[in-house]
Amino acid sequence: MERNKDAPDVPLLDVRDLNVHLHTPRGVLKAVDGVSFRIGAGRTLGLVGESGSGKSMLVRALMGISPPIAEIAGSVRLGGTELVGLPRGQARAIWGNRIAMVFQDPMTSLNPVVRIERQLTESMREHTAISRADAKIRAVDLLERVGIPEPRKRARQYPHQLSGGMRQRVTIAMALACDPDLLIADEATTALDVTVQRQILDLLGEIQADRGMGMILVSHDLGVVAGRTDEIAVMYAGRIVEHAPTDDLFAHRRHRYTEALLAAVPRLDVPRSHRPRPIPGTPPDLVTLGGGCAFAPRCTAADTRCTAEHPATASEEGHRYACHHPVGDETADREPDAAGPPDTAAPHDSAGPAATSTAEEVPA
Amino acid sequence: MTAEPAATPAPAASEAAAPMPAPDNVLLTVTDLVQRFRVPGGVLDAVAGVGFSLERGRTLGLVGESGCGKSTLARAILQLPGPTSGSVVFAGQDLTTLSGKRLRAVRRRIQMVFQDPVSALNPRRRIKDIVAEGLVIAGVPQAEIGPRVAAVLRKVGLDPESVSDRRPHEFSGGQCQRIAIARAMVVDPDLLICDEPVASLDVSVQAQVLDLLDEMKASTGVSMIFVAHDLAVVRNISDDVAVMYLGLICEIGDTDAVYDTPAHPYTRALLDAVPAPNPQAGHAGPALAGEIPSPVNPPSGCRFRTRCPLASPRCASEVPALREVARGHRVACHFPLVGGVGGAEDAVSGEAPVS
Numbered sequence A: 001m002e003r004n005k006d007a008p009d010v011p012l013l014d015v016r017d018l019n020v021h022l023h024t025p026r027g028v029l030k031a032v033d034g035v036s037f038r039i040g041a042g043r044t045l046g047l048v049g050e051s052g053s054g055k056s057m058l059v060r061a062l063m064g065i066s067p068p069i070a071e072i073a074g075s076v077r078l079g080g081t082e083l084v085g086l087p088r089g090q091a092r093a094i095w096g097n098r099i100a101m102v103f104q105d106p107m108t109s110l111n112p113v114v115r116i117e118r119q120l121t122e123s124m125r126e127h128t129a130i131s132r133a134d135a136k137i138r139a140v141d142l143l144e145r146v147g148i149p150e151p152r153k154r155a156r157q158y159p160h161q162l163s164g165g166m167r168q169r170v171t172i173a174m175a176l177a178c179d180p181d182l183l184i185a186d187e188a189t190t191a192l193d194v195t196v197q198r199q200i201l202d203l204l205g206e207i208q209a210d211r212g213m214g215m216i217l218v219s220h221d222l223g224v225v226a227g228r229t230d231e232i233a234v235m236y237a238g239r240i241v242e243h244a245p246t247d248d249l250f251a252h253r254r255h256r257y258t259e260a261l262l263a264a265v266p267r268l269d270v271p272r273s274h275r276p277r278p279i280p281g282t283p284p285d286l287v288t289l290g291g292g293c294a295f296a297p298r299c300t301a302a303d304t305r306c307t308a309e310h311p312a313t314a315s316e317e318g319h320r321y322a323c324h325h326p327v328g329d330e331t332a333d334r335e336p337d338a339a340g341p342p343d344t345a346a347p348h349d350s351a352g353p354a355a356t357s358t359a360e361e362v363p364a
Numbered sequence B: 001m002t003a004e005p006a007a008t009p010a011p012a013a014s015e016a017a018a019p020m021p022a023p024d025n026v027l028l029t030v031t032d033l034v035q036r037f038r039v040p041g042g043v044l045d046a047v048a049g050v051g052f053s054l055e056r057g058r059t060l061g062l063v064g065e066s067g068c069g070k071s072t073l074a075r076a077i078l079q080l081p082g083p084t085s086g087s088v089v090f091a092g093q094d095l096t097t098l099s100g101k102r103l104r105a106v107r108r109r110i111q112m113v114f115q116d117p118v119s120a121l122n123p124r125r126r127i128k129d130i131v132a133e134g135l136v137i138a139g140v141p142q143a144e145i146g147p148r149v150a151a152v153l154r155k156v157g158l159d160p161e162s163v164s165d166r167r168p169h170e171f172s173g174g175q176c177q178r179i180a181i182a183r184a185m186v187v188d189p190d191l192l193i194c195d196e197p198v199a200s201l202d203v204s205v206q207a208q209v210l211d212l213l214d215e216m217k218a219s220t221g222v223s224m225i226f227v228a229h230d231l232a233v234v235r236n237i238s239d240d241v242a243v244m245y246l247g248l249i250c251e252i253g254d255t256d257a258v259y260d261t262p263a264h265p266y267t268r269a270l271l272d273a274v275p276a277p278n279p280q281a282g283h284a285g286p287a288l289a290g291e292i293p294s295p296v297n298p299p300s301g302c303r304f305r306t307r308c309p310l311a312s313p314r315c316a317s318e319v320p321a322l323r324e325v326a327r328g329h330r331v332a333c334h335f336p337l338v339g340g341v342g343g344a345e346d347a348v349s350g351e352a353p354v355s
Helices: A055-063 A088-092 A116-127 A132-145 A151-155 A164-176 A194-211 A222-226 A246-251 A256-264 A304-308 A340-351 A353-361 B070-077 B100-107 B127-137 B142-155 B173-185 B203-220 B231-237 B255-260 B265-273 B313-317
Strands: A013-024 A027-039 A044-048 A070-078 A099-102 A182-186 A214-219 A231-236 A239-245 A314-316 A319-321 B026-039 B042-055 B059-063 B085-090 B110-113 B191-195 B223-228 B240-245 B248-254 B323-326 B329-331
Touching: A013 A055, A027 A055, A027 A070, A027 A214, A027 A239, A044 A055, A044 A222, A055 A070, A055 A099, A055 A182, A055 A214, A099 A164, A116 A132, A116 A151, A116 A164, A132 A151, A132 A164, A164 A194, A182 A194, A194 A214, A194 B265, A214 A222, A222 A246, A231 A246, A231 A256, A239 A246, A239 A256, A256 B203, B026 B070, B042 B070, B042 B085, B042 B223, B042 B248, B059 B070, B059 B231, B070 B085, B070 B191, B070 B223, B110 B173, B127 B142, B127 B173, B142 B173, B142 B203, B173 B203, B191 B203, B203 B223, B203 B231, B223 B231, B231 B255, B240 B255, B240 B265, B248 B255, B248 B265
Parallel strands: A044 A214, A044 A231, A099 A182, A182 A214, B059 B223, B059 B240, B110 B191, B191 B223
Antiparallel strands: A013 A027, A013 A070, A231 A239, A239 A319, A314 A319, B026 B042, B026 B085, B240 B248, B248 B329, B323 B329
């Protein structure tokens, strides 16, 4: 595909045809199935999907923390270094050092019986030749950088003495300890209150701009990724079904799943009469997944072709999607359902008429 | 409409404004409810004097950050545990004065749905037994139980034939929440208290459960108290909404009024913090600094003043009372933001509105 044609400079992260297959007692579960994407330095990718879509398995594979039953195939290159199949010793120099991760629940990354200071200095001492005394100074600097008041005092405390928001700031400081090239935030603000979520997202954005890191923002919440990313990849059943620059994705979404996901989000800015539209059914079982489009059983536009034939990935000026009946193509290749178009258009009123009209320009 | 002139208490004690004589359609009246816990550092008023009333067939949304007391309030209504002081009048009876058999009989008419549906269901029991339990306890004749369980399962969108003999682990989170709703609704309650019922569900499934709750309300006329931290979810389900901060209601009123013309700076900040699924939207106002203070030692005067962009010396010395800024829309703020559409002319505030 297009991946071979242009490579003027090496991207920060280049993922090609990545597979994470889990060997379960029921059979092989394709948690990640043929995923390719790139991230440039200083860019932010939003990775969106429901639970079980494979987004966490994908970033865990990048971070080298896949479960033992996972078989990883494909290629993950960080600044030209191939990570898949890298011997453990060499990989240790990258994971936690050049790639760092922040998790949803800060207590999973914090040791409850170790002072904050030592948790911060540990990875610095592991990865760099920094002295104990310098590492302590840097730990306090990092705490200050992530907006923790009284950093000197906090450094001497234990995780339980901090609030949830403060703990998440500490895990961000830990991730930054070795100046990573790539920061992965896996639902890092999901467990936080909305006011604190905003503080943490602002902080991540500032730090990224400061350091020119690449960032992957994993979230089930389209609101979180909308204002904070350069591009968005939507995952469903282990695959990226749509990938586009953020503005383009919201304005001209092409995949039916992206469309349905947006329509299901409860909105603050619309009156109560506009209810979110549920997506019927549940995500498929990834062990028994057949041919066809994985979203077909829940898709309002699906026909026999969708259940039989896996949709190829189409690419239009950096906007990739895999759908037989992309949004905006109704008039071009099929009769719209009687109930289809008005229904589909309704919940997006606030996204603006521009969105709908431009979407229709694409096939023309 | 729903909001009674509730007491806005001094942190110390109850300075109640008695609710109006309850009209017939009022199902629940909570007056000056305080829930105090002893903690190592002293005492903590998780709910520090809250009052409101709920009409039959209406849904009241309770929103606020973690630690604001919204769940404690919901549980205090159910007497789980009962409040330290204040009254909870449900269908004419003050639940705080009842105990034992009489309390259990009334409480049957109030049911609850919890956040984590998987842990709310006993993993070792079959679905039909889980759903039937309330009926069994209520002494419903055995012959009636089967049909009523099947009917309610059908109502929540599950096929009784195929689910009755299965156990909770065989179902997804969304399906478990349907089962939990069936268990609550099978006894035909008058009031359903939902504590973060969709917080642990995927967005596609959230909308399914919200739709289901709405259908339940339409078909049975059940009243609801809907506790959630997600403001968008609350907007979608509630007729009225109460915003809580550090144990107190700071704003209460018709949902669209509160969301479209928020009068309390805290409500404004909460709404501004919600990220819109629209890359062009951005955030409307500045981010709220800091975190919610400790309820063991709450700020004097207005509890929000330490984070409030409009705070003045008066806010530190005087507790703002809940007062009407528009019909049925009350706010506890010395400087309410009533400049929005349709709110200003009804302002009863003596201050110049600050915008």
